[in-house]
Amino acid sequence: MNLLVNATSVGTGALTGIERFGLRISQELCRIDPTVRIVGMQDIPGVPNVTKPRLLDFGKRLLTRKEYLLRAVWDQTVFRYQAIKSRADVVFFPIQDGMLRPPMSQIVTVHDLHYRHFDRNIAECKDEISGLRKAIYRIKMPQILSNSAAVVAVSDTTKRDLVDTFGVSIDKIHVVYNGYDEERFRVIGEPDGVLRRYGLLRGRYFLFVGSILRHKNLDRLVQALGQLDGEICLVVAGVCKDASYLHQVKDTVRSLGLSPERIRFQSYVPDQDLPYLYNGALALVLPSLHEGFGVPLVEAMACGTPVITSNTSAMPEVAGNAALFVEPCSVESIAGGLREIAADSGLRDRLRMRGFERAKMFRWSSSARRLYSLCQSVCAQGAS
Template sequence: MTEGVGRPRAESRLRVGLDARKLDDFGIGTYIRGLLGAVARAPAPPELVVYLPPGRARPVPEPADGAIAWREEAARPYSGAELWRLAVRARQDGVTVFHAPHYVCPPLLPCPAVVTIHDLIHLRFRQRHPGASLYAHVMLRLAAWRAARLIAVSESTRRDLETRLRASPGKIRVIPNGVDPAFRALPDGVLPTETLAALGLRTPYFLFVGNPLPHKNLPRLLDAFAGLPPALGSLVLAGIPRRAQLTLTHDCARRGLDARVTILAPVPAATMPALYQGALALVSPSLWEGFGLPALEAMACGTPVLAADRGALPEVVGDAGLLVDPTSVDALREAMYTLAVQPSLRAALRVAGPARARAFSWRHVAEATIAVYREAWQGSGNAGDAGRAGP
């Protein structure tokens, strides 16, 4: 895949290199796919050079004017090779702004960099991720120094960048994530029965979506669920990598939950809306999140949300869900019980959730991100008479 881009835009010579090698990752992949699709559909998009994993199909249709150049890049994420290979590719491809969609930013780029920071989990919970935390700490500090602009996906992450990394406030732009239109509510009383049956699920069920890392707080969620009457429903843990499923199965067995908990590997993106739509409620008890995409997606589907009252989750959920102390098993259990036995509360949240979710769109993310690209480019002195934008 070495096609060139189409004609240069009359109004701009901005050419953005987007590192999309993590396109199929869970959270970062959702961000890349949502941003790339919306930028490609924008009325005046920049030229794009998109670096894909080898053999990966193009994730968005080709624009009419062919203004996307697709490149394959085999350098593995989190490897030393990626730091120099991406810099070389950016120079070869004439990139004028490079966008790193997570904290790894090549230091020797020939152009300004925009870096999206989703969270500082590795620094907040470094005792639980010692090796990864050291690497992340080095790369985050490098990104904070190297980037012309930092995109934070929440005010919570912005505060962490300023307090934990001492990042310059003038570099940071807050652009919350969007939600795909595929996540939408079904009419009252309608369930995606065929999809749920294919997954082996029966309603009612509480839903958790994410990985089993320590900050996701799964032990307390299991303890809380174990205290609920079995008649209230089951618990579905979705998005669990296969390598972690055996340990999690043992954790459930120790609590006597063998028959009440279903563990699912990451499911296809096209299946996720049905998984939310069939749930009694989404439970997101994380000790910290930089954003909280599952909460946003669930709200868009009209699924009641029970979330932790810390990190960025209160920003995302607002007053359209229930917020609880995630360190209290009793608080989690009581909130889950309340949702299960109060249909009027669930009905109110089914209305409030989609209304809240409409404030988050990938179209807005694309527009704001393109503006950040232009800030970084103009600040480099390469934009002619455009002048210097930002501090």
Template structure:
């Protein structure tokens, strides 16, 4: 079969395998933007959600009575799906790779790996997020399933390296395709008084913003300790924490820590923030902080930079790859170092001016158009340059 000379001349059929739901999460946003972009390129796209295996309904009812919501669990780590006819089957998240062990699609299979951090931290009692034995077992099965894909797409070079080091996958079977951000949405915004009133963020204060969960790997304890140090010199500095509390035990630990540090009134826990309000909150903040120990891809640093907000981020995982020299990178285990970096950006006019100018230029490199173009090129390469099935034994 002759390969088209450009991706715009190829009109293949793609089945996107994805969990139900919208763009409220990073993965959901990726699926939505990828689907829209592929359709705009003229490809025929069908979106397929996993389904529960066809067991008698009484089995699911009995398991639910025992406290096991198996249907919901099997949406996250599926074992069954009905596949349409397609040229390429694209699993849009690594946890969906359990399908490849139980019900592999009939054609070429690509899997996007956002990160394998839960698996990497499975034996770390402080950072592991496994709640049950089933979490541990099915995530292990998903990692095994990745070996049965024809090709993998990693969000970052960091994620690709973790696949090589922790799963023993061959480098040539993994391509890096960075994600994008919506530059029409994420740009500097005028901060209205209505927004300040709605979120309880009065003028006259200076704000740090963190967007994300309380997953222990996000390292928010270090951020709170650094904030308490910064406030000794800058009592007007407060923290805006945006995002639902997906880890309630960790949220409570952080609330207790804030009380012990005497900074409880300086933290704004904003659990429910519509995405359309995020650009204005970034614009309101004096700087964005992301102190994560592990991060597969950090949307918030790019979103903040696109809004002209200075970024202080951990010199760890994928964050240096995204931030480059357009922000301030710190050792995420060094509380004083983080506090000093925050103070330097807050006080340093020249440093602040530099990162405010460099940030938008850096963020402009990350577009969904580029993500779609590179993904489409991978589809073609998989179909035309690697015609033989390539499944690595588990």
């Protein structure tokens, strides 16, 4: 099987959950089969012989992840040419994209459809995605899905969304979960040295990990923390992807009279530091309005960190019995979850032990093997 992977989304610096999926799946596929070829904009750690198309200036603009029209053109032209040139049997897109008319069997990945939801939980987030990106997505995605041999969804929740939103045949959709880095995300006996650099004390802060976007529901989390007495603070570890929303959240902080010590915006946290922040946290709090998966849930569980998360979309599917669930649209519910975790050490211990077991379900090696098997099946169908 001649398998080609489009890893042009794997950029530099802080990676989103979707970009990390592309990175780790590419690495694991190459371990399974060294003949797998990866197309990228730059060298990728753990991936030998990345094919880097020319037009580097064009590619560098794509790495800003802002020029969606250019990315769409890239996939339909430069990557398409590369796929034909390499005589690929199967091409795989780990990002939420694909070729409109693939000249060979194509497998695409859908991570979430949160901005396609119109229920009361998501309506306020409809403007999160730019008008240009919406237009491109609305026009091309149905055709990409229709012309793909198979579709990968990162959760059963996303699988159901695909059926409901685009009418994709349920037999065409295959669930391949995200994973976590087992060497990095683990129990660390002495995290205090790293915590001191951030001015933090173990067990004295709640942790939020994720991009700062409206559907992450950070404003309600801030309001919930404002209802708690005491010195427990909230650490926000996430890159801002929506400046207007970050401004709104900071306005909320000011209006509640919360000091900078209570709400700490850490922006980008280096990969090597994040496991220490998990280990020192009282709990991870992920009260999103919608998630296609929710990678921080698994990372926290692997570190032995209790989890508070929403009772909607993929979060119950991923966290199982290893989390305290709250209603994301209710500030009171979120605040109640924070209080319960802070006050009940027995609950924290139970969630910690359940989390260790739950995290074992989500390993990149297992996900890559499942994906590779799907690629083989698609290749065999194309050859018949």
